[in-house]
Amino acid sequence: MKTSVLTTLALAFATATLAALPAAAQDLERGETVLSRPRPEVEALGVRAGSFLILPLLEAGLTYDSNVFATKDNKEDDFLWVINPELRVRSDFSRHALNFTARGTLGRYKEFKSENYSDYLVQLDGRVDVLRDINVDARFFHAQEHEGRGDPDTEAGLAEPQIYTRSGGVLGYNHTFNRIRTRLSAGAEYFAYDSVRRLDGTTSRQNDRDRWEMTTGLRVGYEVMPGYEGFIQGNLSRIVYQVSPNYAGINRDSNGYEVVGGLATDLTGVLSGEIFAGYLSRSYEDSRLKDFGGLGFGGRLNWAVTQLTTVTGQLRREIRETTTASAGGVASSYARSLFAVGVDHELLRTLLLNGRAQYYQDAYEGIDRTDEVYTIGVGATYLINRNVYLTGGYTYENRQSDSNAQEYDTNLIFLRLGLQL
Numbered sequence: 001m002k003t004s005v006l007t008t009l010a011l012a013f014a015t016a017t018l019a020a021l022p023a024a025a026q027d028l029e030r031g032e033t034v035l036s037r038p039r040p041e042v043e044a045l046g047v048r049a050g051s052f053l054i055l056p057l058l059e060a061g062l063t064y065d066s067n068v069f070a071t072k073d074n075k076e077d078d079f080l081w082v083i084n085p086e087l088r089v090r091s092d093f094s095r096h097a098l099n100f101t102a103r104g105t106l107g108r109y110k111e112f113k114s115e116n117y118s119d120y121l122v123q124l125d126g127r128v129d130v131l132r133d134i135n136v137d138a139r140f141f142h143a144q145e146h147e148g149r150g151d152p153d154t155e156a157g158l159a160e161p162q163i164y165t166r167s168g169g170v171l172g173y174n175h176t177f178n179r180i181r182t183r184l185s186a187g188a189e190y191f192a193y194d195s196v197r198r199l200d201g202t203t204s205r206q207n208d209r210d211r212w213e214m215t216t217g218l219r220v221g222y223e224v225m226p227g228y229e230g231f232i233q234g235n236l237s238r239i240v241y242q243v244s245p246n247y248a249g250i251n252r253d254s255n256g257y258e259v260v261g262g263l264a265t266d267l268t269g270v271l272s273g274e275i276f277a278g279y280l281s282r283s284y285e286d287s288r289l290k291d292f293g294g295l296g297f298g299g300r301l302n303w304a305v306t307q308l309t310t311v312t313g314q315l316r317r318e319i320r321e322t323t324t325a326s327a328g329g330v331a332s333s334y335a336r337s338l339f340a341v342g343v344d345h346e347l348l349r350t351l352l353l354n355g356r357a358q359y360y361q362d363a364y365e366g367i368d369r370t371d372e373v374y375t376i377g378v379g380a381t382y383l384i385n386r387n388v389y390l391t392g393g394y395t396y397e398n399r400q401s402d403s404n405a406q407e408y409d410t411n412l413i414f415l416r417l418g419l420q421l
Contacts, residue, residue, distance in 0.1 A: 033302050033304070033310040033312065033344060034304075034308065034309065034310040034344040034345065034346050034352065035310070035344050035352065035354075037346075039349065039350075039383070041349075041386070042349075042350055042383040042385060042386050043386055044057070044386055044387065044420040044421055045386065045421070046421060047421060051091055051092050051093055052089050052090065052091055052092065052098075053089070053090045053091075053092060054087070054088075054089050055087070055088040055089070055090065055420065055421070056086070056087050056088075056420065056421050057084075057085070057086040057087075057088075057418065057419070057420040057421075058083075058084070058085050058086070058418070058419045058420075059083070059084040059085075059086075059391075059416050059417070059418040059419075060081070060082065060083045060084070060416060060417060061081075061082060061392075061414060061415050061416025061417055062079055062080070062081060062082075062414070062415055062416075063079065063080050063081075063082050063107075063412060063413070063414040064077070064078075064079055064411075064412065064413045064414070065077060065078055065079075065080065065410065065411075065412055066410055066411040066412070067408060067409065067410035067411070068109070068112050068115060068149065069149045070148065070149040070150035070408045070410060071408055072404070072405070072407045072408050076112065078109050078110055078111045078112050078115075079109070079110045079111075080107050080108055080109040080110065080115075081107070081108045081110075082105065082106070082107050082108075082414070082416065083104075083105075083106045083108075084103065084104065084105050084106075084416075085103065085104050086101075086102070086103040086104075087100075087101070087102045087103070088100070088101050089101075091126075095129045096126070096127060096128050096129055097126055097127040098124075098125075098126040099124070099125050099126060100123070100124050101121065101122070101123045101124075101125075102120070102121070102122050102123075103120065103121050104118065104119065104120040104121075105117075105118075105119040105120070106118050106119075114159060114160050115149075115160070115161060117146045117161055117163075118144070119143070119144055119145050119146060120143065120144050121141065121142075121143040122141065122142050122143070123139065123140070123141040123142075124139070124140050124141075125137070125138065125139040125140070126138055133175065133176040133177070134173075134174070134175050134176075135174050136171070136172065136173055136174070137171075137172045137174065138169065138170065138171050138172070139169060139170045140168075140169040141166070141167070141168060141169065142165065142166070142167045143165065143166045143167075144163065144164075144165050145163075145164060145165075145166065146161040146162060146163050146164075147161060147162040147164070148161075149161070150397075150399065150408055150410070152322065152324060152334075152362065152371065152406065153322055153323050153324060155196070155204055155206075156405075157198050157199050157200070158196050158197070158198060158199070158204065159196070159197040159198055159199045160196060160197055161196075162193065162194070162196055162206065163193075163194045163196075164191060164192060164193040164194065164206075164209075165191070165192045166189055166190070166191055167189070167190050167192075168187065168188050168189030168190055168213075169187060169188065170185060170186070170187035171185065171186050171187070172184070172185040173185070179222055179223040180220065180221070180222050180223075181220075181221045181222075181223075181229070181231075182218070182219065182220050182221070183217075183218070183219045184217070184218050185215075185216065185217045185218075186214075186215070186216045186217075187214070187215050187216075188212060188213070188214045188215075189212070189213045189214075190210075190211070190212050190213075191209065191210060191211050191213070192207075192210050193206035193207060193209045193210060194206065195207070205247065207242070207243060208241065208242075208243035208246035208247050209241075209246075209323060210241065210242040210243065211239055211240060211241045211242060211252075211321070212238075212239065212240045212242075213237065213238075213239050213321075214237065214238045214239075214240075215235055215236070215237045215238075216235070216236050216237075217233060217234065217235040217236075218233065218234055219231055219232070219233035220232055220233070221264065227265055227266055227267045228263065228264070228265050229263070229264040229265075229266075230261070230262075230263055230264075231261065231262055231263075231264060231274075231276070232259075232260070232261045232262075233259075233260055233261075233262075233276070234257065234258065234259045234260075235257060235258045236255075236256075236257050237255070237256040237257065237258075237282075238254075238255055238256075239252070239253060239254045239255075239256075239321065240253050241253055245286070246323075248325075248330070250286050250288065250289065250330060251284075251285050251286040252284065252286065252289065252321070252332075253284070253285045253286075254282055254283060254284045254285065254289075254332075254333075255282070255283055256280075256281055256282035256283070256319060257280075257281055258278065258279070258280045258281070258296050259278045259279050260276040260277055260278030260279075260296055260297070260298070261276060261277070261278055262274055262275050262276025262277065262299070263275060263276075270303070270304050271301070271302070271303050271304070272301075272302045273299065273300045273301035273302055273313075274299055274300065275297075275298075275299030275301070275315075276297065276298055276299060277295065277296065277297040277298075278295075278296050278297070279293070279294075279295070279296055280292070280293070280294060280295065280296030280317065280318075280319060280335075281293045281294075282319045282332075282333060284332050288329075288330065289330065289332035289333075289365075289366060290332045290365045290366040291332070291365075292319055292332070292333060292335060292365050294335070295317065296317055296318075297315060297316070297317050298315060298316040298317065298318075299313075299314070299315050299316075300312070300313065300314050301313040301314075308345060308346045309343065309344070309345045309346075310343070310344045310345075311341065311342070311343055312341070312342045312343075312344070313340065313341050313342075314338070314339070314340045314341075315337075315338060315339050315340070316336075316337075316338045317335060317336065317337045317338070318335070318336055319333050319334075319335055319336075320333060320334055320335075320336055320362075321333060322334050322364070324364060324367070324369070325367070329366050329367050330366060330367070331364040331365060331366045331367045331369070332365045332366045333364075333365050334362045334363060334364045334365065335362070335363045335365070336360055336361070336362050337360060337361045337363075338358070338359075338360040339358070339359050339360070340356070340357065340358040340359075341356075341357050341358075342354065342355065342356045342357075343355045343356075350382060350383040350384070351380065351381075351382050351383075352380065352381045352382075352383075353378075353379075353380050354378070354379050354380070354381075354393075355376075355377070355378045355379075356375070356376065356377045356378075356395075357375070357376050357377075358373075358374070358375040358376075359372070359373070359374050359375075360372075360373050361373075368402060369401065369402045369403050370401070370402055371399055371400070371401040371402075371403075371406060372399070372400045372401070373397065373398070373399045373400075374397070374398045374399075375395065375396070375397045375398075376395070376396050377393055377394060377395035377396070378393060378394055379391065379392060379393025379394070380392060380393065386420075387419060387420055387421065388417070388418065388419060388420075389417075389418045389420075390415075390416075390417055390418070391415075391416050391418060392413075392414060392415040392416065393413075393414060394411070394412070394413050395411070395412040396409070396410070396411055396412075397409065397410050397412075
């Protein structure tokens with residue numbers, strides 16, 4: 001009798017405990033992270049329009065910047081209001097997909113109004129399922145952005161941020177043959193830079209930075225065992241400047257390629273991502289610009305440490321365009337090697353914590369300069385209900401450089417309120 005009573009009490013306690021557990025204790029689905037996990041009780045419902053779901057969002061708040069102009073000495077701090085409107089339209093077809101995104105980022109400083117900016121992005125993407133094992137996808141976009149004061153290509157002595165636009169698109173063809181998966185893609189992106197006022201009242205022409213960046217790629221993967229795919233991929237690229245030679249008399253047109261091999265994994269609820277390595281090359285039409293050839297690598301990883309904690313990792317090496325020059329010559333480009341790790345934790349069903357750490361190195365080709373940038377950040381998001389959330393965080397960034405004038409460190413603290421339907 002005593003054993004029966006204890007057993008009954010134990011079962012009742014276990015049932016009550018399980019019932020009290022947050023829904024987050026459910027297994028993560030394939031490829032999900034703590035951040036992307038569905039939360040039906042606090043997710044925005046959106047507005048239904050036939051087979052489309054419209055999801056409007058408005059986020060606004062205050063940011064403190066301890067080093068507005070990204071300088072090593074004589075730092076100036078300021079507060080700025082940041083407003084982020086966003087509109088997403090997602091299809092709900094049984095086959096195919098069509099999505100639209102429009103978002104903006106408006107920054108308004110309290111004191112240094114010359115640093116105000118208005119960035120935006122408009123994007124249309126979709127997928128056509130031709131057959132069960134064949135689909136075609138596409139993405140088209142137009143964006144206006146600005147270069148931060150700490151950007152290595154920002155000209156010294158400007159009276160306002162450098163504004164530029166990016167426009168382009170990518171087409172992809174995907175075909176699966178039993179255990180073999182292939183993807184053929186082609187893309188083009190056009191960069192256009194506005195002229196900028198200098199502090200001395202003159203105008204800096206920047207249109208010799210306008211360019212086309214075009215890329216074609218092929219990837220072939222083979223499922224060596226369930227959850228693991230070995231792959232090889234190659235990319236060809238071509239960069240063509242609209243003003244060539246530029247105002248300094250240099251032709252920056254170039255050709256490049258990347259050939260890599262790697263491994264992709266997709267284990268339900270535990271580990272997903274890929275890692276690859278190979279050879280990266282870029283050659284320039286102007287003999288005064290130094291060609292690049294060397295190790296190329298990349299990867300990303302999502303690891304569900306527990307059902308409440310996700311670790312994400314990223315690494316990548318790529319060749320970037322630059323207009324940087326020094327007394328020792330002109331840089332053709334720089335190789336950026338990036339390593340980043342993030343942790344997201346669901347402390348409560350409606351309280352999400354996050355931490356980020358990032359390091360990247362910019363090694364310049366043709367001049368004696370290497371930059372190292374360290375970034376760490378922590379933050380939290382509180383989901384008040386399905387229509388209101390509060391998010392905040394702190395970020396510290398430090399850049400060390402062979403060019404003493406390029407060194408700086410900064411602290412950013414932000415708090416924003418989000419409204420969504």
